[in-house]
Amino acid sequence: MPQVSKIRRLNADDKEWLDRELISRGFSGYSELETICRDRGIDISSSALHRYGSDFSERLDRLKMVTEQARAIVAEAPDDEGAINEALMRLVQEKLMGVVMEIEMAPGDIGKIAKAIADLGRASVSQKRLAAEVRQQVLNEQQERLEEMRGSDGMSEDLEGRIKHILLGKK
Numbered sequence: 001m002p003q004v005s006k007i008r009r010l011n012a013d014d015k016e017w018l019d020r021e022l023i024s025r026g027f028s029g030y031s032e033l034e035t036i037c038r039d040r041g042i043d044i045s046s047s048a049l050h051r052y053g054s055d056f057s058e059r060l061d062r063l064k065m066v067t068e069q070a071r072a073i074v075a076e077a078p079d080d081e082g083a084i085n086e087a088l089m090r091l092v093q094e095k096l097m098g099v100v101m102e103i104e105m106a107p108g109d110i111g112k113i114a115k116a117i118a119d120l121g122r123a124s125v126s127q128k129r130l131a132a133e134v135r136q137q138v139l140n141e142q143q144e145r146l147e148e149m150r151g152s153d154g155m156s157e158d159l160e161g162r163i164k165h166i167l168l169g170k171k
Contacts, residue, residue, distance in 0.1 A: 006044050007052045014042055019056065022049075027057040092120055 010018065017040075021033060030053065034046040070088065146163055 005052065006048060010042065014040070018042075022053050022056060023060070027053045 007015070007018065018037070021036070025033065030046040030049045033049055034044065037044050037049070146160065
């Protein structure tokens with residue numbers, strides 16, 4: 001089994017700093033970054049920084065592309081029922097499971113992935129609960145409107161039945 005890279009073994013603060021630094025430098029200037037890392041007490045070669053930076057840049061580009069595509073899809077096909085959100089959560093869950101199975105993880109990474117999966121599960125439940133609440137609210141409003149219409153103009157039972165069928169899906 002190959003050795004875990006020094007970058008993956010960094011503490012969370014140093015790793016976060018390095019990621020921000022790579023982004024702000026446009027994923028270039030690795031020799032200078034190696035010197036800055038050394039000044040911070042981080043011993044990582046410019047070639048290791050370049051390997052990590054290249055992979056990180058590719059992942060960031062893919063994330064940006066997926067985000068732009070999702071925005072375009074939502075703009076073209078608004079999703080009031082949350083199907084796109086649910087599909088996205090399932091896709092992310094699938095990808096996280098793949099990550100868990102394929103990569104070498106530093107000891108703290110499995111906890112982060114487990115937390116991300118748990119957060120996705122809670123988000124899915126919350127999204128479904130909200131969708132159900134909104135549907136019920138719309139049905140209640142439609143029922144109230146129907147009741148108002150019945151009292152105001154002496155609507156026939158036949159007309160009331162047709163309206164209920166159209167608005168509420170019941171006879």
